[in-house]
Amino acid sequence: MGHRRAPKAAAVINTKRWQQAEMTPIEINQTIKSEQPDFIAKVRFLTTEEGGRTGYAASGYRPAFKLPDQTEMTSAEQKFRGTDKVNPGQEVISEIRILWIEAFEQKLSIGTDFELREGPRTIAKGEIIEVTNERLRKK
Numbered sequence: 001m002g003h004r005r006a007p008k009a010a011a012v013i014n015t016k017r018w019q020q021a022e023m024t025p026i027e028i029n030q031t032i033k034s035e036q037p038d039f040i041a042k043v044r045f046l047t048t049e050e051g052g053r054t055g056y057a058a059s060g061y062r063p064a065f066k067l068p069d070q071t072e073m074t075s076a077e078q079k080f081r082g083t084d085k086v087n088p089g090q091e092v093i094s095e096i097r098i099l100w101i102e103a104f105e106q107k108l109s110i111g112t113d114f115e116l117r118e119g120p121r122t123i124a125k126g127e128i129i130e131v132t133n134e135r136l137r138k139k
Contacts, residue, residue, distance in 0.1 A: 036097070037133075039096055040129050056085040057085065112138075
Protein backbone atom coordinates (compact mmCIF):
# COMPACT_ATOMS: atom_id res chain seq x y z
CA MET A 1 0.00 0.00 0.00
CA GLY A 2 1.23 3.46 -0.82
CA HIS A 3 1.44 6.33 1.61
CA ARG A 4 -1.30 8.91 1.40
CA ARG A 5 -0.61 12.52 1.98
CA ALA A 6 -2.85 14.26 4.49
CA PRO A 7 -5.06 16.93 2.91
CA LYS A 8 -4.17 20.54 3.49
CA ALA A 9 -6.31 22.27 6.05
CA ALA A 10 -7.53 25.60 4.81
CA ALA A 11 -6.26 28.31 7.09
CA VAL A 12 -6.05 32.01 6.38
CA ILE A 13 -3.37 34.25 7.84
CA ASN A 14 -4.07 37.97 7.90
CA THR A 15 -1.09 40.07 8.93
CA LYS A 16 0.78 43.04 7.55
CA ARG A 17 3.62 40.72 6.47
CA TRP A 18 1.59 38.11 4.62
CA GLN A 19 -1.16 38.12 2.09
CA GLN A 20 -3.87 35.52 2.55
CA ALA A 21 -2.48 32.01 2.04
CA GLU A 22 -3.75 28.47 2.43
CA MET A 23 -1.46 26.56 4.79
CA THR A 24 -1.53 23.46 6.96
CA PRO A 25 -1.50 24.00 10.76
CA ILE A 26 2.13 22.80 10.79
CA GLU A 27 3.10 25.32 8.10
CA ILE A 28 1.36 28.10 10.04
CA ASN A 29 3.25 27.19 13.22
CA GLN A 30 6.59 27.02 11.40
CA THR A 31 5.99 30.33 9.63
CA ILE A 32 4.92 32.20 12.75
CA LYS A 33 7.65 30.62 14.89
CA SER A 34 10.32 31.42 12.31
CA GLU A 35 9.39 35.11 12.39
CA GLN A 36 9.43 35.67 16.15
CA PRO A 37 12.45 35.10 18.39
CA ASP A 38 11.78 34.24 22.03
CA PHE A 39 14.72 36.37 23.12
CA ILE A 40 17.78 38.17 21.82
CA ALA A 41 21.20 37.51 23.31
CA LYS A 42 24.86 38.32 23.12
CA VAL A 43 26.54 34.95 22.53
CA ARG A 44 30.26 34.13 22.68
CA PHE A 45 31.32 30.86 21.11
CA LEU A 46 34.12 29.24 23.08
CA THR A 47 37.44 28.64 21.37
CA THR A 48 38.46 25.09 20.55
CA GLU A 49 41.02 25.32 23.36
CA GLU A 50 38.24 26.25 25.82
CA GLY A 51 36.31 23.15 24.77
CA GLY A 52 34.20 24.78 22.05
CA ARG A 53 33.55 23.71 18.49
CA THR A 54 36.31 23.05 15.99
CA GLY A 55 34.37 24.62 13.10
CA TYR A 56 31.98 27.47 12.54
CA ALA A 57 28.27 27.54 13.43
CA ALA A 58 25.86 28.68 10.72
CA SER A 59 22.79 30.83 11.28
CA GLY A 60 19.96 28.37 11.96
CA TYR A 61 22.20 26.25 14.20
CA ARG A 62 20.26 24.52 17.02
CA PRO A 63 22.35 23.58 20.05
CA ALA A 64 20.83 22.80 23.46
CA PHE A 65 19.91 25.79 25.66
CA LYS A 66 20.52 25.53 29.42
CA LEU A 67 20.26 27.90 32.37
CA PRO A 68 22.98 27.48 35.03
CA ASP A 69 20.50 26.74 37.84
CA GLN A 70 18.36 24.23 35.90
CA THR A 71 18.82 20.68 34.68
CA GLU A 72 16.29 21.08 31.83
CA MET A 73 17.58 21.76 28.34
CA THR A 74 15.86 22.44 25.03
CA SER A 75 16.75 22.99 21.40
CA ALA A 76 17.53 26.64 20.66
CA GLU A 77 17.46 27.80 17.06
CA GLN A 78 19.68 30.80 16.44
CA LYS A 79 19.48 33.47 13.78
CA PHE A 80 22.66 35.52 13.80
CA ARG A 81 22.44 39.27 13.22
CA GLY A 82 24.82 40.66 10.63
CA THR A 83 26.46 37.36 9.65
CA ASP A 84 25.65 33.90 8.38
CA LYS A 85 28.32 32.09 10.40
CA VAL A 86 30.32 32.43 13.61
CA ASN A 87 33.73 30.89 14.28
CA PRO A 88 34.99 29.60 17.64
CA GLY A 89 36.06 32.54 19.81
CA GLN A 90 33.70 35.02 18.13
CA GLU A 91 30.82 36.93 19.67
CA VAL A 92 27.50 37.57 17.94
CA ILE A 93 24.07 39.00 18.62
CA SER A 94 21.60 36.18 18.09
CA GLU A 95 17.81 35.95 17.86
CA ILE A 96 16.92 32.71 19.63
CA ARG A 97 13.80 30.55 19.53
CA ILE A 98 13.48 27.68 21.97
CA LEU A 99 11.44 24.53 21.49
CA TRP A 100 10.33 23.74 25.07
CA ILE A 101 8.77 27.02 26.23
CA GLU A 102 7.02 25.49 29.28
CA ALA A 103 10.30 24.53 31.00
CA PHE A 104 11.49 28.15 30.94
CA GLU A 105 8.28 30.09 31.57
CA GLN A 106 8.85 33.24 33.66
CA LYS A 107 12.56 32.45 34.09
CA LEU A 108 14.27 34.82 31.65
CA SER A 109 15.15 38.48 32.05
CA ILE A 110 17.69 40.95 30.74
CA GLY A 111 21.08 39.89 32.06
CA THR A 112 20.20 36.19 32.46
CA ASP A 113 23.26 34.05 31.66
CA PHE A 114 22.93 30.76 29.79
CA GLU A 115 24.94 28.06 28.08
CA LEU A 116 24.63 26.51 24.65
CA ARG A 117 25.65 22.86 24.52
CA GLU A 118 26.34 19.95 22.25
CA GLY A 119 25.60 16.99 24.46
CA PRO A 120 27.51 17.41 27.74
CA ARG A 121 29.94 19.95 26.24
CA THR A 122 29.41 23.71 26.59
CA ILE A 123 30.20 25.34 23.25
CA ALA A 124 28.99 28.90 23.90
CA LYS A 125 27.93 31.21 26.71
CA GLY A 126 25.38 33.95 26.40
CA GLU A 127 23.61 36.80 28.11
CA ILE A 128 20.04 37.79 27.33
CA ILE A 129 19.69 41.40 26.20
CA GLU A 130 15.95 41.35 25.39
CA VAL A 131 13.08 38.94 26.15
CA THR A 132 10.47 39.11 23.39
CA ASN A 133 8.24 36.19 24.43
CA GLU A 134 6.01 37.29 27.34
CA ARG A 135 5.62 33.70 28.58
CA LEU A 136 9.37 33.53 29.22
CA ARG A 137 9.74 36.93 30.89
CA LYS A 138 10.44 36.79 34.62
CA LYS A 139 7.69 38.58 36.54
